[in-house]
Amino acid sequence: MIVLGFESSCDETGVALVSDTDGLLSHTLYSQVAMHQEYGGVVPELASRDHVRRILPLTNQALADAGLTLANVDAVAYTAGPGLAGALLVGASVAQSIAWAKGLPAIPIHHLEGHLLSPLLADPRPEFPFVALLVSGGHTQLMRVDGVGRYTLLGETLDDAAGEAFDKTAKLLGLGYPGGPALSKLAEQGDASRFDLPRPKLHSPDLDFSFSGLKTAVMVRAKGLGLVKVGEDDQMDPQTRADLAAATEAAIVDVLVGKATLALKQTGLKNLVIAGGVGANRLLRERLAVQLRRFGGRAYFPPLALCTDNGAMIAFAAAMRVKAGLAELNTERRAFTVHPRWDLEDVCQAD
Template sequence: MIPFWPPEVTSAANSPKIVLGFESSCDETGVALCTTDGRILGQALYSQIAMHKDYGGVVPELASRDHIRRLIPLMDETFEQAGIALQDVDAIAVTTGPGLPGALMAGCAFAYSLAMGLNLPVIPVHHLEGHLLSPLLSSNPPAFPFTALLVSGGHTQLMGVEGLGRYALLGETLDDAAGEAFDKTAKMIGLPYPGGPALSRLAESGNAERFKLPRPMLHSGDFMFSFSGLKTAVLTTAMKLAGVSQPSETMVISDTNKTDLAASFQAAIVETLVKKALAACLQQDHKRLVVAGGVGANQLLREQLVKAARKRGVEVYFPELSLCTDNGAMIAFAGAMQLAMNPALLDARDYGMRTRPRCELATPMEI
């Protein structure tokens, strides 16, 4: 039972409904079952990392085709975990954006077709809303209101969150997201795909103070980010270390230099995220900071945020590590929260599928 939901939502008079959720916005296929009182009954996830590794990044067409292959087996696995049948489901939630157009189409076509066949309502879910709400699934969930730092692969945003569906964009990146900067920098210094996690692991043993890298927009006076300049600074440093005048995929950098450069880069990203996020918290007069998205799994970011936040009387909340990457549980949960707050969604039967590859979180998803 989620403790901060209104009594009319969590009362025994309202029997919990079951929501089947699908996530297919990029290179993870996720399926999960969640109840309107916040219980995950079952979930299954498949990552396409091995398939995309040979290409050094996500190939959209391959991603879309693979989602189609994985959805039914993952759904079967989820129902087996939950010990219930498809006929027990009350609604279907699905990521309708943002994401890769073909990948979104694969998941949505399946979800909408299944809903039509079962005469069930479809609840569109914004991918970033799924990330934003995922810390509510932890053993110590935050209460509203809070400030949210969303740092998924393609997004870096600060949001003011007053309640479900009440989000205000405070600031975002002007160019590369933090996750993109991690991946591109990792590739630049010769680390294997997926680069972000590999760079973080390498940085653990490096000297973060050796290279003086910029902290872009750290003192801009707003909550905007920019990481492309930092990425360029790493490239310039790498070229000097390799003794070359032009960037090349064959640049040779010693292991020590590579490790220290990774640590220095990570320190620059983390310092920027920490200071901007806490400044947003204080400006919003929030005592709670929620961190969500793939970069939220970064150990240095977690440590530095908790340490700095404690000095300012702010409590930091993270999703479970298994929920930091894209997954079906966060989509099923977001759909279940929408349904709990608005039971009339059970009567919706609009099967006109609409995907939104680019859409702001503050923009309501169409029902």
């Protein structure tokens, strides 16, 4: 079975083709980062319009790269949520239109389920069951994954997510958009031990997260050091800024590693899957790999190219749901909707 997948939930347009037997056949992606940098963040209307411009050329490229045509496609999948409503509608409309024209089933996919299953595209791939650390955008969650559609929430953020802590700290330090990668790059030049920042809930017995206090602590420390940016007059000391960036990254990573390890101990499982954009963070990957070896477990990451939003994870999640008998392969009913807010539990298999 070959699935054509579309991802358009935010500021990346992704199209991919996945085979249930041969894996990823092709993967095309366009990032809108350069367009949104001028505004310091994603502008929803601009994001939607750019998806309209990019999605069909990317589809043609994905088909050409795989050496296929739409006649070879057996199903079409798309991100139905969560995300920006207008952006989601672009991908959903194109997917449903192709499915209708070709008489194919159209499969709506939860964005976070795509991230959750994306490490299974890597080699080696984890076996069920495992614990998943999902760190994507505004989401930081620990899940027990017993199979496709069998997800149990173990803990989640009570306020800011890890990605938001990265982005808000980066903005505070004048690093621009996207903040997370910029902060991590600057942190490589810094001394994390110079500043003692809090690790919220690191030693609590539950598996929840909280990063708003860390963000506030960084802000207070920055103001106390005179790290302010007024207009074009940048008064920030470069080394101090790098040190504060490194200390912030270290604090976030400490919490993520600590809670992930605790989740493994509480569930008795040995394998951890890390999914989502923050999963590309170099320090997080290194620390988790070392920690899990000590623990007798193993950390699994999606390929770096598939950490950000992409069509491959959507097509793959759809193929997995079809294989598990969880996808409705209806070629008659064409009404559809998108879900800007959508709990992952809503797509779980009933016990």
